[in-house]
Amino acid sequence: MGDLPKGEFSAVTLHNNMLEQVIGSGASELLLHSYRRSFNGFAAKLTNEEAEKLADMEGVVSVFQSQKKELHTARSWDFVGFFEHSRRTVLESDIIVAVLDTGIWPESESFDDKEFGPPPKKWKGSCQKSSNFTCNNKIIGARYYRAKGDYPLEDLQSPRDSVGHGSHTASIAAGAVVSKASLYGFRAGTVRGGVPSARIAVYKICWYDGCYDEDILAAFDDAIADGGTSINTFDLKGKFYPLIWGADAPKYSSSESRVCLPGSLNETLVKGKIVLCDYLDFMEGPLQAGAVGALIRDDGFKDFAYTFMLPVSVLGLTDGSDILHYINTTKKAEAAILRSTEEKDELAPYVVSFSSRGPNILSLDILKPDITAPGVDILAAWSEATTVTGVINDKRIVPYNIISGTSMSCLHATAVAAYVKSFHPTWSPSAIKSALMTTAWPMSPKTNTDLEFAYGSGLINPSSAIDPGLVYDAGEIDYIKFLCGQGYSSKQLRLVTGDNKTGCTKATNGSALDLNYPTFALVVSLSGDDTYFSRDFHRTVTNVGSPVSTYNAIVNAPKELDIKVKPNVLSFKSIGEKKSFVVTVAVKVGLPTVSGTLVWDDGVHKVRSPVVAF
Incomplete structure (x- = not known):
């Protein structure tokens, strides 16, 4: 390419x-x-x-x-301080959110086009003809992609969502305001997208068997041209039932029945009982065998909810082993599973265990991740062509579902970027990213032991992102210097830029340290007998706040990390004015990861950037 x-x-x-x-x-x-x-x-x-x-x-x-990609997958907006009646702009209805996913369920209330006018004039896309799908003034475009040509039997050959994931993510980003939504009473309340007045363009690239690279690229190509900018839902009433270990009820093999695989359990021994299983999944096996519930002995992820096909309680290996001992030493072992309850997590926000961590091994000098957004136990729209778990034997059909994943987090960030764009339509992608990062809520290292490699700049803060004060902007020349500094040859660079006048020379061979990014990452190199390791970072900020303003540099860092800023005062006389400065970071060699912050403060805005040495 x-x-x-x-x-x-x-x-x-x-x-x-x-x-x-x-x-x-x-x-x-x-x-x-x-x-x-x-x-x-x-x-x-x-x-x-x-x-x-x-x-x-x-x-x-x-x-x-071409590789096959797998899908990652309602009070999240209120949690980040972005309330239903937060400041809006009329331009929000001109924002088009392109969603590349499993399609959409257009009949969901989250995609109702009531009070929407016609699509914005910049829209150049289309609604692909299909026998079971129509667009409206909310869903203004829809296409589906399958270069392989063979469609999964479980799927719908149209933009309609038969998995649920696409409807969920689309409603997180731009779903309409819907009151009294819940999953069997859980997360009950009003659900809405980050930019509820925005339009949605749907590009169905993911199917039951995954998402393929050639389709993803085709959808990206079209989207840009188009103008796109563990839960128990059951209740056993507290009744006690006979308890049996899966390994004691094999249909063929105890090695399979102990983990309760589908078809592995003896129906006669399991029917009407609660089964202890040694593996965490949807529990289709116990359901097929006629069990009334399951206990799972597993030390897997415990910081987000699971949805099962029958009443389930998940135990750690220690507690699970105690249950097994009880079964083996009791003549008539019994158990009861109570309905799930909701509790406030006093440690939130923190980054969930399944989320990726930095650093980015391809470019250690750029701190990753950039930012954190809600992605755990998110209630949003669901496709009624599938079930709560997506497993065929599950008979529950719901309009809203609770799931977790990077996809949910990504769409929160996408919505906030669209929200900022609605206020500042001329801002570059780099400026918008800077606004999101420098206004983020700080997160606690006590509940996030991986520090900035877990949460980046912090938790996304939509209300502040529209008025960041200063932005770290970057254009084509900045990234040309970055690529040259990363080892690109002139030939490789020209093939990427399409401009034969560009090339990697001594003048354009930049350092990743000087990419105008709103974070600072110092990779400590062990050399000789040096006690401290030091590097300079060059940055330029653009004033987008008050025309006449003065910002003071405020450094917060542990004694092991020395951060100096020169100059430490920036004075502006107009909007759009740029000022440059140098940050010198020094750290004692041999220490684990240490971090601090640089904040530019004018009394109104706090332009915050993390500084990390590792």
């Missing part, structure tokens, strides 16, 4: 010609997608040998095999 050629060109012709040089005639039959709007590239069916030959051709930036 690379940048688009200058002037008029036919992408399909260009890509067919390239394929013909590799495989000869019949190239057009192997071309799956031709990407021509936002980047220059194509997807094709090739052997390994043909792919290697293509990669060696002049003008080819990269060739990679």
Whole structure:
């Protein structure tokens, strides 16, 4: 893939010609997608040998095999201080949120187009014809992608969501305000998206068997061109039931029945009982065998909720072993499972155990992650073409469901970016990212032992992000210097930029330390007998707050971390004015990760950046 050629060109012709040089005639039959709007590239069916030959051709930036991606998956907005009646702008209805996922369930109240006018004039997309799907003034566009051509039997050949994930994420970002939503009484309240007045464009790229690279790229290409900017729902009434260990009720093998796999349990021994299982899953096996509930002995993730197909209680290995001892030493062992209750987590916010941590090994000098957003136990819209768990034997159909995942967190961040964009339509992506990061709520290292490598700049703060005071902006030249500093050759750079005038020279060979990013990451190098390791970071901020303002640098850091800012006072006389400064960070060699903060404060705004040495 690379940048688009200058002037008029036919992408399909260009890509067919390239394929013909590799495989000869019949190239057009192997071309799956031709990407021509936002980047220059194509997807094709090739052997390994043909792919290697293509990669060696002049003008080819990269060739990679298509991979299948898996899906990651209501008071979250209130939790981050973004309430229903927070400040809005009329431009919000011109914001189009593109959702690349499993499609959408258009009949959900979250996607009602009541009081919506026609789509904004900038919209260039379409609503792909389908026998069971229509768009409206809320869902203004919908397409589906399946280059392989073979559709899973469980799925719908349309933009309609038969998995639930896409409807869930879309409603987090831009769902309408819906009162009295819940999952069997849990999380009861009003659900809404971050930008409820925004429009939604749906690109169905994920199916029951996953999401494929060639479809993802095609949807990205179209979206940019289109203008897109453990829960028990059951109640056993406290009644006690006979208790049995799965290994004592095998249908064929006790090694399978102890983990309660589907078809592994003896129905005669299990029916009407609670089963102790040694593996955490949806519990389809006990349900099939006629069990009334299950106890799970597993030390898996315990900081987010699971949804099961029958009443379940999850125990740690120690407590689970005590239950097993009780079964083995009691003639008529019994158990009861009570309905789940909701409790406030006094330690929140903290980053859940399944979430990825930094640093980014490809570029250690850029602190990752950038920011944290709600992604655990999120109540949002669900597809009524699937069940609560997505398992066929589950018979529960709901309009709203509670799930957790990076997808939920991502859509919260997407919604806030769209919210900021509605107030500042001319801001660059870098400026918007800076606003989100520098206004984030600080998070506690006591409940996040991985520090900034868990939460980045902090918990997203939508209400403050529209007025950050200062932004760290970055443009094309900044990233050219960054790529050159990362080892790109002039040839590689030109293939990416599409501009033969660009190149990596001594003048453009920048340092990742100087990328105008709103964080500071110092990678400590052990060399010689040095006691301290030190580096300089060059940054430039743009005034987007009060025209006449003075910002003072405030440093908060432990004694092991020395942070100096020069100059430590920045005075502005107008909006858009830029000021540069240098941050010198020094740290004692041999220490574990240490961190502090730099805050630019004018009495109104606090422009906060983490400083991390590791």
